Amino acid sequence: MLFIIFAGRNSGSDRILQSPILDTKSLKNWFAQDLKFNIEPVTMRDLLNSPGSDWLVYHGDYKASHYSPLTKIDRDNIKTLVPKWTYKINDGANLRSSPIISHGVMFVTAANEVHALDVSTGQWLWKWQAYLERSKGINRGIAIYENKIFFSTSDCQLVALNRETGNLLWSVKYVDSQNRFFSTMAPLVIKDKIFLGVANNNSGESGFVAAFSTSDGKELWRFQTLPAQTELRGAPTWLTGSYDPTTDTIYWAVGTLPDDQRANPKSYKTPGAYHDSIIALDAKNGRLKWSTRLAEYMPIDWDSNEPLVLTEMNNKNLLLQANRNGLFYSMDRITGKINFSKSFVKKIDWTNKKKICPSVRGATNWMPPSFSPLTGLFYVMTLEGCVGEDNSFYITALDPTDANIKWTYPTRGTNIAAPGLLATGGNIVLGSEGSGHMVALDAVTGKKLWDFSTGKPMFGAPVTYLTNGRQYITMVAGSDVYTFGLYSAR
Known part of the structure; x- marks a missing residue:
């Protein structure tokens, strides 16, 4: 495998360095020396306080709420x-x-x-x-800590880069991609550890979570999602x-067979x-605290890898998940006990083999x-439909205390694109x-307030940040990065 680093102030001065993976000295990025950054290392305290002006964690915060408290852009303006x-990424379809x-x-x-x-x-x-990675695939992002960027390649190389220059600091192959493993996820950094799962198309060797x-x-440790002596395959951990x-616990969703x-x-x-299942692990040593299987039978490939949102309501420590199987789960995140599960789509039928719903x-x-602490609502992209029929996307707001739907917004166009949400x-x-x-959309009523046509499929999730006193919103579309701000006459 070869690594390449490009750097510079403009495309007119682009130059390329390439080197074998282990030769980190020759990967020094001489062309980034004119890039002067006056930045402080990202600390654990910064990560715990995200998001504020910055967006430092893949889901915005460790609770996976994908919510920002910023208010300079609101429903009035x-x-x-x-x-x-x-910004265009040339090979980033x-x-x-x-x-x-x-x-x-x-x-x-x-x-x-x-x-x-x-x-x-x-x-x-x-x-x-x-x-020179064997697989291409997709990627969802990086993790940041101190002065390092952490990134997983498609072929399961974990790399650390200097955040100022892009220079390679180290790389490790954490699993053999020949055994049907690959990676699409953004790493999770906590204190001095990087956490990763793995994708395997529900086949091949066991999935795992590793630190x-x-x-x-x-x-430092590895937790296997299937026992060593078994014929079972799959159980990936790809998100x-x-x-x-407060309990030093990581929560991970595990896929199917x-x-x-x-x-x-x-x-x-x-x-x-x-x-x-959903598993709770001690972040220090990978010890299993609890596991909860969400169903004793899955008629088709509905895994449990959907994001796990942590919140506190009515003096309870909750874990919330809108699952691919059509059920919304509210769980006690200390014990793993399911408080309730309830359908959040209209079409749900696991028994009709000729027309299973959802698809x-x-x-x-x-x-x-x-999840917005301001409205107390859980917002999720939903897909209505059964196997063998056209499906339709909706943005749905539900009350997480009982999974009752407050409003839905039907989206236009093809049902191929599947974007995330930001409140x-x-x-x-x-x-x-x-x-x-x-x-x-208005977070309370679901009324559409604004739209902008990119003309391209959108699969990412929006993020927002503050710089120079102004709030911006960024989202990827097709191979482009779009950033928006309020109109200014200046």
């Missing part, structure tokens, strides 16, 4: 929102990245590459690329988990098998939902439609 800048923003720099990813941009102008600062040292990439700092094993009732009785794409999927302190919910429109 969002009608004046206009594009401020765009249908980007999934949720950008990370820190100290005036935005980090956005495509498969096997990281781009650093000026948040105010979109000016390109540097690019890092691994270009690595932020200093050198050394593996970024959540974290509760291949079709032939999922249909066998014995597969659900194997000791040490955690497929179709194999699920009632929702990987796209991040959002803010300005009482708006941001998302997009299959028509290529980015939309802003």
Whole structure:
């Protein structure tokens, strides 16, 4: 494998360095020396307080709420929102990245590459690329801690980059991609550890959650989602988990088994098998605190990898998940006990083999939902439909105390694109439609307040940040990064 670093103030001075993976000295990015940053290291305290002016964690915060308290863009002035800048990633078709923003720099990813941009102008600062990876795939983002960027390539290389220059600091191969493993996820950093799961198309060897040292990439522990001596396969862990700092617990959703094993009732009785479950692990050592299987039978490929949102309501520590199987789960995150589960889509039928509902794409999927402490509502992208029929996307707001639906917004266009959502302190919910429109809705009523046509499919989730006293909103569309701000005559 070869790594490439590009850096400079403009495309006219682009130059390329390439080197074997282990030769880190020759990867020094001489062309980034003129990039002078006056930035402080990102601390654990910064990560715990995210999001504020910056967006430092994939889901915005460790609770995976995908909510920002920023209020400068609100439901009264969002009608004046206009594009401020765009940036194109040449080989980045249908980007999934949720950008990370820190100290005036935005980090956005495509498969096997990281781009650093000026948040105010979109000016390109540097690019890092691994270009001999066996698989291409997609990528959802990076993690940041101290002065390092952490990124997982498609072929399961965990790399650490200097956040100022893009120089490679170290890399480790954390699993053999020949065994059907690959990676699409953004890492999760907590204190001195990097946490990663893995994708395997519900086949091949067992999925896992593993912890690595932020200093050198050394593996510290690994929790397997299937027992060592078993014929079971799959149980992937391909989406970024959540974290509760009060108990030092990470929560991870575990996917399902291949079709032939999922249909066998014995597969659900194997000791040490955690497929179709949510697991709670001690972040320090990977010890299992609890596991909860969400269903004893899944008729089709509905996994449990959807984001896990942590919140506190009525003096209860809750874990919330809108699952691909069509059920909304409220759980006690201390014990793993299910408080209740209830359908959040109209069409749900697990028994009719000729017309199972929801479809194999699920009632929702990987796209991040959002929970607003301001409205107390849970916002999720939902897909209505059954196997063998046309499906329709909706943005749905529900009350997490009982899963009653408060409002729905039917999206326009194709049902291929599947974006995530962002709620803010300005009482708006941001998302997009299959028509290529980015939309802003009133968080209380669901009324559309603003839209903008990109003409491109949108698969990422919006993020927002503050720089120079102004709030901006960024979202990827097709191969482009779009950033919006309020109209100013200046």
